[in-house]
Amino acid sequence: MAGRTANPGQSVTSRVLAILDTFDISHTHQSLSDIARRAGLPLATAYRLVGELVAWRGLARRDDGHYEIGVRLWEVGLVGPLHLRLREVALPFLQTLYEATRENVHLAIRDGNEVLYVEKLAGHRSVPIISRNGGRLPLHATGVGKALLAHETPEFRRDYLSRPLKRPTPYTVVEPGRLVADLEHTVKRGYAVTTEEMTLGTCSVAAPILDRTGRPVAAVGAVVHSVRVDPGKLAPLIRLAAEGIAARLDANAHDAAEIDTGRTT
């Protein structure tokens, strides 16, 4: 194909991005040959591009010769809206929620068919769980995911339910009929509950953060020991946190619109 020679720029960019794509939670540091192999690049090409990324500090070389994500990539990611517009606004509410519960507190969005964790607060007393900032889990098996899915459009829900759904535990609700009833119940009572659906021994309670039009922009939840905590007692705290964050986001959007249009009222 002439494509590569005709458009070398596109090709080089995609190679750089393929190198970044080799890093994930299961591959936090890698040798150069592993990077080259996983990115599908010749070793010499990987060597040159990795060198440029290291010079920019997007990657860093460790003492053992492996490469890991560098300061610049971490830093530039934090000037995006997930951190600045969502996490920073939600943090004080999440802190109050953490203080009241001392449990794992989550802030998450829907990304495609997954829940993406934007913030996780946890203390020494919190039950150890697998979620982490930047981590992804199935929508239907998590509290925050159910809270989001319950408020999606009927089209999205129908499409989601028509796929084969993962079953992380024997208690994960995957039968479409039961799941639909669960989501309708979630909308009606204002919060979602999961009981050992993602991990045995833990349950979760979550509420959606809705914008003015009722669209779910994010969700707040807590994950607790299933024997230690009554989910129903957590729900009011979580709903209040979600409603507070929604109100603050709405106020900020209003402020931003005024700035953009030059209005002063």
Added chain:
Amino acid sequence: MAGRTANPGQSVTSRVLAILDTFDISHTHQSLSDIARRAGLPLATAYRLVGELVAWRGLARRDDGHYEIGVRLWEVGLVGPLHLRLREVALPFLQTLYEATRENVHLAIRDGNEVLYVEKLAGHRSVPIISRNGGRLPLHATGVGKALLAHETPEFRRDYLSRPLKRPTPYTVVEPGRLVADLEHTVKRGYAVTTEEMTLGTCSVAAPILDRTGRPVAAVGAVVHSVRVDPGKLAPLIRLAAEGIAARLDANAHDAAEIDTGRTT
């Protein structure tokens, strides 16, 4: 110059990175022409490269046509060591510290001649301040910065003090003699204090997180209303948090070394 044609890969990579470099806290969303101008690229080149970054979801196009940092850049940054090895380990200690004080709680490292904030916890009661995750401030004007600087090598300190130092407020200590005495005091008592040196009305208390060799790997601090809180009373809490994080990091490094060498004891 023949350089660009002879080595198109290097050139394209540096252009992609120059585009990312145009995003910072003062430029969280930009038009394509602003990106091109600030990256020093022809509009057509910027258009093509931005398009590739959007396709990868490293950038995202907003409804108003501006571009902002996308989910993938945020996500890949979080599999780096600043987040996984430092922030995640420190978080439970930071939470306890937050709960005990309800003040701004910071986790920071030294990066070059600046302090780089890795985590900031804050609640509704915390005094509003300018630090933020991924933000940078001068070492000598901040509590966490002083805690780090005080434990740097004599060579580093000498070099740092020989430069012209920024003075964010009239109270910032910049005279080398006074600053050296302040740093020596910091080492002796085990924590650093700043009083209105970064922002009027706030003071800070911070302690270093030292590795086994005494090298400062990070620092923990709190920023408080200068009239509301006695820094001396905060110091024991902050020192205990720093020492706890140091112990946990040390234990984890030991575990990692065992895994790498295949030792099982």
